[in-house]
Amino acid sequence: MRCDVVVVGAGPAGSMAARHMAEKGLDVVMLEKRQEIGDPVRCAEGVSKTGLRSLTDPDPRWIAAEVRGARLHAPDGTTMVMSEDRSGNEVGYVLERKIFDRGLAMQAALAGARIMVKTRALDLLRRPDGSAGGVKALRFGEVLPIEADLVIGADGVESKVGRWAGIDTSLKPKDIEVCAQFLVYDPAVDDDYCEFFFGNDIAPGGYVWSFPKGRKLANLGLGVLGSRCQPGAPVRLLRQYLERNRPEARVVEMVVGGVPVSGPIERTVADRVMLVGDSARQSDPITGGGILNAMKAGVMAGDVAAVAISDGDLSAAGLMPYEEKWRETIGRQIARHYQLKEFFSRQTDEDLNSLMHSMQSMDMSQMDLRGMLKVLIKLNPKKLWELRNLVV
Amino acid sequence: MLTVDRYRCGYCGACVGVCPEMALELVETWIEISPECVECGRCTKICPTGALELSDKTEART
Numbered sequence: 001m002r003c004d005v006v007v008v009g010a011g012p013a014g015s016m017a018a019r020h021m022a023e024k025g026l027d028v029v030m031l032e033k034r035q036e037i038g039d040p041v042r043c044a045e046g047v048s049k050t051g052l053r054s055l056t057d058p059d060p061r062w063i064a065a066e067v068r069g070a071r072l073h074a075p076d077g078t079t080m081v082m083s084e085d086r087s088g089n090e091v092g093y094v095l096e097r098k099i100f101d102r103g104l105a106m107q108a109a110l111a112g113a114r115i116m117v118k119t120r121a122l123d124l125l126r127r128p129d130g131s132a133g134g135v136k137a138l139r140f141g142e143v144l145p146i147e148a149d150l151v152i153g154a155d156g157v158e159s160k161v162g163r164w165a166g167i168d169t170s171l172k173p174k175d176i177e178v179c180a181q182f183l184v185y186d187p188a189v190d191d192d193y194c195e196f197f198f199g200n201d202i203a204p205g206g207y208v209w210s211f212p213k214g215r216k217l218a219n220l221g222l223g224v225l226g227s228r229c230q231p232g233a234p235v236r237l238l239r240q241y242l243e244r245n246r247p248e249a250r251v252v253e254m255v256v257g258g259v260p261v262s263g264p265i266e267r268t269v270a271d272r273v274m275l276v277g278d279s280a281r282q283s284d285p286i287t288g289g290g291i292l293n294a295m296k297a298g299v300m301a302g303d304v305a306a307v308a309i310s311d312g313d314l315s316a317a318g319l320m321p322y323e324e325k326w327r328e329t330i331g332r333q334i335a336r337h338y339q340l341k342e343f344f345s346r347q348t349d350e351d352l353n354s355l356m357h358s359m360q361s362m363d364m365s366q367m368d369l370r371g372m373l374k375v376l377i378k379l380n381p382k383k384l385w386e387l388r389n390l391v392v
Numbered sequence: 393m394l395t396v397d398r399y400r401c402g403y404c405g406a407c408v409g410v411c412p413e414m415a416l417e418l419v420e421t422w423i424e425i426s427p428e429c430v431e432c433g434r435c436t437k438i439c440p441t442g443a444l445e446l447s448d449k450t451e452a453r454t
Contacts, residue, residue, distance in 0.1 A: 033420075034420070042404055158406075158418050170409070170414075173438055180402075231444070232441055232442020235402075257402075257440070258438070
């Protein structure tokens with residue numbers, strides 16, 4: 001089998017790349033190793049309304065709930081409210097990822113991409129010069145070589161494409177948040193707000209979240225920084241949190257997952273290979289959100305792929321415009337947020353409490369994450385000295 | 393030797409992401425361990441469900 005581009009992984013990054021390339025007339029094959037695109041979910045499903053709308057026209061069926069804002073809770077219970085249009089990247093819509101991911105894949109299919117499920121990439125095919133010549137796949141138990149001019153790795157946290165191409169994407173324990181999440185029915189759920197709870201006891205180096213999905217359903221989960229994790233800690237801590245804080249909650253689904261929080265990696269292109277989304281470690285190190293960055297990277301990679309194929313230069317140098325584009329757009333924020341994550345994951349509960357207290361007299365309801373940090377630094381110049389250059 | 397309790401595993405692939413040797417692979421709903429494993433213990437530490445274990449036992453891999 002032959003095509004122009006083979007995309008490995010049918011999440012938001014892969015589907016956006018596949019769709020954009022197919023729309024430009026390229027022959028695209030997208031592989032998904034699972035039987036079902038989008039399932040099981042590994043995501044809290046929150047996404048900014050304006051962010052999503054800037055990338056696509058959302059189908060109402062993708063959206064489980066709309067929220068009005070976010071509440072942040074310090075370890076001692078001090079609370080701060082951020083309104084929806086300002087609370088950064090991650091709230092506004094709470095998606096139904098199972099439907100959303102399939103919707104994006106369907107758009108790619110409608111644009112002309114061929115999608116193959118239950119098809120897992122085993123390795124790269126190699127050209128005589130050693131560069132990628134496509135992928136060797138296992139489709140429904142049978143080996144299928146798929147020759148292509150270009151391979152796009154959109155294969156998520158467990159990515160192999162980059163590593164096969166000589167890009168070391170392995171994550172250090174301090175650069176992954178390991179998470180557990182229950183979908184709960186709980187009369188205590190506030191259907192209008194996403195909630196974030198901080199504390200080194202409840203979620204070391206991470207946070208507990210509650211993202212409403214409508215009618216008292218919510219994604220209730222937590223992330224623990226890998227370097228501070230013990231075997232099984234995320235599930236154990238989540239159960240404990242539920243017992244202590246949500247006695248009425250009824251669990252109807254359980255998922256686990258790892259979120260890259262490594263910040264920008266050294267490179268995301270090699271000869272005839274590009275990485276997008278979680279496989280390129282483009283998720284946000286402070287919020288853990290990855291959907292929008294993945295979609296944006298998918299579009300950028302798709303655009304660059306079309307040009308590189310028509311120019312006939314698919315070397316790493318020819319694909320470099322993708323690397324440059326994502327670094328000067330989403331990459332800047334990812335890099336800044338990595339520094340913030342490094343800082344905040346070191347803070348004690350007392351530090352977190354005192355930072356939250358310092359803002360109690362301020363009106364934060366109209367502030368985004370950046371504005372909030374500005375105020376924080378102004379109010380706590382000594383404590384936050386090392387962050388002074390991150391907020392411009 | 394590294395073993396995975398597939399009845400405990402949530403097949404999320406976090407272990408695959410931290411493996412420095414590419415010794416793990418998430419296939420459908422289970423984790424496969426290849427002989428490249430150097431028993432560094434990164435995956436056991438970060439597994440959200442605690443499904444991976446390093447032991448001296450030489451039982452068959454499950």
